[in-house]
Amino acid sequence: MGCGGGSSNTNNNKPPEIILPVPDAYSPSNGANTIYNPPPLLIYSIEKPDGIDVVYDFELYGSDSETPIAVISDLPENDSPYILWNPDITLPLRSICHWRARAAVLNGIKSPWMQKISFYLFDYRRNIPERCVAFGDSITGGYGSSTFGKDLPGYQKYLKTMLIDFYGYSEIITKWIPGGYTIDGATIMESVLINYKPSMILILFGTHDTVIAQVEIQDMINNINTMVTEAFARGTLPVLGTIPPVNPASQHYKRQAIIGEFNTELKKYCDQKGIILADINGYFWAAANEEENKLPQFFYDSEHSNDKGYEIMAQAWFDAIIAKN
DSSP states (O other): OOTTTTSSSSGGGGGOOOOOOOOEESSSSSEEESSSSOOOOEOOOOOOOOTTOEEEEEEESSSOOOSSEEOOOOOOOOOEEEEEOOSSSSOOEEEEEEEEEEETTTTTTBBBOOEEEEEEEEOOOOOOHHHHHHHHSSTTTTTTSSTTSSOOTTTHHHHHHHHHHSOOOOOOEEEEEEEEHHHHHHHHHHHHHHOOOOOOEEEEHHHHHIIOOOOOOOHHHHHHHHHHHHHHHHTTTEEEEEEOOOOOSTTTTGHHHHHHHHHHHHHHHHHTTEEEEEHHHHHHHHHHTTTTGGGGGGGSSOBBHHHHHHHHHHHHHHHHHHHOO
């Protein structure tokens, strides 16, 4: 006769099943353009079970989305909320590439692979502005020019001709905000990048901040930084422009000094961040031989240029773009 309850239940001794969530992609995001070859691949680290060391596997694909061209396994976590892999490989330029990742533990348990992320690799060896968005206020909109209200208003008409002559091809899209401030640009920057997916974006805001509303300069720089950060996060190369001078024959001529103060801070910011800067303001003063009384010939009204002034802007943008080749 056996002892009651003598049978053992081995299931009680089994460790709890570990289920790993699929990691989320951070960068490059699905459908993004990238300025790096190859781009750094970043995911968010997962919320891991207590006492478990989690590692990560990555796969990178070229235009063939079925066969990986670079892989890494068991990449450990660090103190950052992100997991980063810098693949040691060169991808084909001007192509759609793909990547994915998964979490794992060293005993062999793995999460499912995340859905493959697709991105487009532009040819940035010469900073070619294949698709360029001109982004700014009514100055970018070309108010006061003979092409205002047309497909290529203001400086864009001249800049596109210059870029095509130099590169052989360039597309320019105009996105301007009437009466736009730097905060307005920062607010809609993400949607502009998502809608147009540019390889390069020319950012020119600040005239209304300095001339009309007298916004604090540091607040303006913070808004500019938001735009720059959004651009890089989506694989778009940002190019910033200094604010043009105002017409000294107008009621706003006393704002020339605050414009100069902002442009000085903008130059410092670009130097620190390694951002391309078109010194539009400097080009206006050079065209006037540094003489204030010669500036009015380039203006339509107090802030907006005429065709001569917009041609000066185009030259400033063009020189800044090709200087990075």
